Amino acid sequence: MEFVLEEGKHLSESCSNLILPALSIGNVGQLAVDLLVSSTGAETVGYLDDQFVLPCVGNDAYRPSPRGDLALPLQAYESSSSGLTLIQQRSPVVKGMMVEYAKNLADFAAASGNKHVVVLSALDFGRLQRIDMSSGPQIYYLSSTSVDGTDDYCEQLGWKRLQEYNPAQRGWKYLSSLAEGDVGDENNFTFEDDLEEEDYYPSLPFAALFSCFKARGLKVTCLLCYCSEGDNMADAFNLADAACKFLRLNPDNVRGDDGEKWIVPFSWMTVYGPPPDMSMF
Template identity: 75%
Template sequence: MEFNLEEGKHLNDECSTLILPALSIGNVGQLAVDLLIASTKAERVGYLDDPNVLPCVGNDAYAPAPQGDLALPLEAYESPSSALTLIQQRSPVVKGMMVEFAKNLANFAVASGKKHVVILSSLDFGRWQTVDMSSGLPIHYLSNTNVDGADDKCEKLGWKKMKEYDPNQKLWKYLNTLAEGNANEDDISALEDDLGEEDYYPSLPFAAMFSCFKAKGLKVTCLLCYCSEGDNIPDAFHLAEAACNLVGLTPDTFKGNEGGKWVIPFSWQSVYGPPPDMSLF
């Protein structure tokens, strides 16, 4: 993975927290990062070139009057006023290369002086075993603060630890082995014929990223929400708000954001296509 700085830009040492998505159902993590970039007025400082990510290109996702800046698969943004670095990922990882990609991201985080990594992702609502929405849609989390994945700050924020996390489960253990460089990733094919229901969570991208960041000695927190495919913009707001609560921010603190409101990314105007032609009805 190569990091290419924009001309005249540099990485700010004060931006010690990195927030990034892990691709999953409904693309909630990506939508939440979109919302954070737009609302914090973060500026693109560079892009990451990784052979494990499929190429894509598009128009500027945040400016209403694009000046010709292209959106690329992996971009780095910074908001010095919020002390945040944000990475947006717009295309999937090549099949079978998720751990290698996660290792490269972890190396970038260490090289750029990050102290805390926050991963935003989603889980399949259909696999939620004990549904409790009495206090709204809950945020689930996973942290490396303690061996069992628990974190006191997350608990105080009212979030639920992902109870399915078991560091002694075979696939979680294997991910740790891969992340630490003590196994060949090709060996995972031996496990594929023996995967069960308990292997769903460690098979997701966020799990590989969690293991690789942890192996580098970084503090890492995964914020997760259950959802289904469809219009997941409300879930994105929910996850972005959780990320802000974790790092001690509110829309009121976003520099240049008048009225303390979230800023809707320009690209969201067409995220689910144009409205129906009403002349049909």
């Protein structure tokens, strides 16, 4: 993976927290990163070029009057006022190469001096075992601070650890061995095999990122929410808000227009296309 700085830019040592999405159902992690980039006033500092990420190109996603800046598959942003580095991923990883991509990203984060990585992703609502909407949409987490994935601060925020995380289960063990580069003959299981129910979560992108960042010695926390495909903007607001709470971001540094908390990216205006022609009704 190659990191290319924009002309005249440099990575700030003060931006030690890294936020990035893991691609999943509804693209909620990417939408949440969009909100954070737009609302913290983060500036583009460069882009990452990785052979395992499919190419794509588009216009500036955040400004209503684009200056000709291109949006690329892996773009890095910094918000000095919030102490954040953000990476937006706009295209999928080549099939079967997720762990290799995660290793490359972990190497970049370690070399850049990032101390804490926050991964934002969604999970399939159809797999949620117990539904409790009494307190609104629930945030789940997975942390590298303890062997069982728990984190005291996340618990204080009222979040629940991902119940399906079991470091002794074969899928998680296999993923950990891949991340550490220590795959012995005893690990004859692969994610290309017929997966059992318990193998589903370790086969997802967020799990590969979690394992590789952890293996690299970085503190990593995954913030997760369950959702279904459709209009997932509300889920993105929820996940972005969780990231702000978790990192204790100053509300004055995350502010939208007209007193709103968030600045909605300009590109969201065309996410679902133009409204229907009402004359047909």
